[in-house]
Amino acid sequence: MFKKVSKVKLNNGFEMPMIGLGTYARKAEPGQYRQAVEWGIELGYRHIDTASCYKNEQEVGEAIEMKIKDGLVKREDLFVTNKIWNDHHAESEVIPALKNSLKEMKLDYLDLFLIHWPVSIDAKGEDTAIDYIETWKGMEKAVNLGLVKSIGVSNFNEEQLKRILKHANIKPVVNQFEINPTITQHKLVDLCKEMSIIPVAYTPLGLISEARPEFIGKDVIKTDPKLGAIAEKYGKSRAQIALRYLTQRGIPVHPKSFTKSRIEENLNIFDFELNKEEMNIMESFNLNHRCVPGRAFEKYTYYPF
Numbered sequence: 001m002f003k004k005v006s007k008v009k010l011n012n013g014f015e016m017p018m019i020g021l022g023t024y025a026r027k028a029e030p031g032q033y034r035q036a037v038e039w040g041i042e043l044g045y046r047h048i049d050t051a052s053c054y055k056n057e058q059e060v061g062e063a064i065e066m067k068i069k070d071g072l073v074k075r076e077d078l079f080v081t082n083k084i085w086n087d088h089h090a091e092s093e094v095i096p097a098l099k100n101s102l103k104e105m106k107l108d109y110l111d112l113f114l115i116h117w118p119v120s121i122d123a124k125g126e127d128t129a130i131d132y133i134e135t136w137k138g139m140e141k142a143v144n145l146g147l148v149k150s151i152g153v154s155n156f157n158e159e160q161l162k163r164i165l166k167h168a169n170i171k172p173v174v175n176q177f178e179i180n181p182t183i184t185q186h187k188l189v190d191l192c193k194e195m196s197i198i199p200v201a202y203t204p205l206g207l208i209s210e211a212r213p214e215f216i217g218k219d220v221i222k223t224d225p226k227l228g229a230i231a232e233k234y235g236k237s238r239a240q241i242a243l244r245y246l247t248q249r250g251i252p253v254h255p256k257s258f259t260k261s262r263i264e265e266n267l268n269i270f271d272f273e274l275n276k277e278e279m280n281i282m283e284s285f286n287l288n289h290r291c292v293p294g295r296a297f298e299k300y301t302y303y304p305f
């Protein structure tokens with residue numbers, strides 16, 4: 001049996017599970033998202049992370065509906081995160097986009113709604129340069145209408161976080177960005193914590209992507225013998241050690257998998273603890289390498305990296 005997944009308290013009093021099932025995939029077979037989310041809920045995940053741009057809201061929603069129908073969970077047991085895409089950043093577009101996501105997922109509310117990226121782009125790929133402060137006003141409306149319980153941001157840098165805090169009536173509860181042993185992000189993590197904003201780790205397994213060929217061969221999470229030795233000591237996998245390293249820093253994680261055994265494995269990280277020396281070894285893998293550099297957004301106003 002798994003040790004119970006711990007939760008983190010958000011700055012508005014709501015609680016969020018420390019692990020959520022990621023659902024982004026570059027390619028998927030029909031039904032694959034639905035199957036992964038069904039397995040996830042059956043295995044004990046209570047937090048699901050999706051986004052309108054993942055084009056899987058319908059399948060994710062169907063899986064949730066199915067597991068509620070089965071009597072396995074109630075809606076209030078689940079924490080569902082979704083994100084607004086870059087082409088709906090005008091204040092007036094936020095609520096319609098959110099309502100569309102809720103309709104796709106057959107849900108009455110979201111637990112957490114994020115601005116996916118600070119950049120704003122129209123359907124033709126033109127830079128609309130809409131200030132994310134304007135988008136935030138629409139996000140605040142979503143809370144006031146009771147359509148979402150909490151709002152937050154994703155891929156925001158230090159300056160953007162400070163700026164949003166200056167203008168916000170409702171504070172963001174999280175900033176979701178890439179954190180893993182090859183991009184440890186201490187500066188941004190510390191700033192989030194100072195601001196009572198929870199830093200949430202996407203791409204927590206840090207598997208080096210082909211987007212950065214210069215880093216291939218430095219795939220320490222897959223290959224480093226020191227990491228391997230830590231994994232062996234605890235009878236865990238390398239992936240579990242990477243996830244444990246993050247949660248032990250107080251950072252919630254969103255690993256994605258379509259493989260049932262891995263979905264299960266990734267949840268099973270709450271029954272052991274890395275010691276200080278092992279945490280230091282994990283820290284030594286930092287390369288400040290981004291698996292998700294958001295290259296496609298480089299030319300736009302408010303590009304964060």
Ligand SMILES: NC(=O)c1ccc[n+]([C@@H]2O[C@H](COP(=O)([O-])OP(=O)(O)OC[C@H]3O[C@@H](n4cnc5c(N)ncnc54)[C@H](OP(=O)(O)O)[C@@H]3O)[C@@H](O)[C@H]2O)c1
Pocket residue numbers: 021022023024025049050116154155176177201202203204205206207237239240254255256257258259262263265266292
């Ligand atoms: N806000 C944002 O801009 C943003 C950006 C990126 C990601 N995200 C969110 O974060 C989630 C996770 O990020 P990600 O999908 O990029 O990366 P990830 O979760 O770090 O890695 C996923 C990859 O690792 C494999 N994997 C999963 N568990 C494993 C294990 N135990 N051992 C070995 N391999 C394993 C998966 O393969 P299989 O599926 O084949 O098992 C998949 O190829 C996304 O799904 C999404 O929800 C958000």
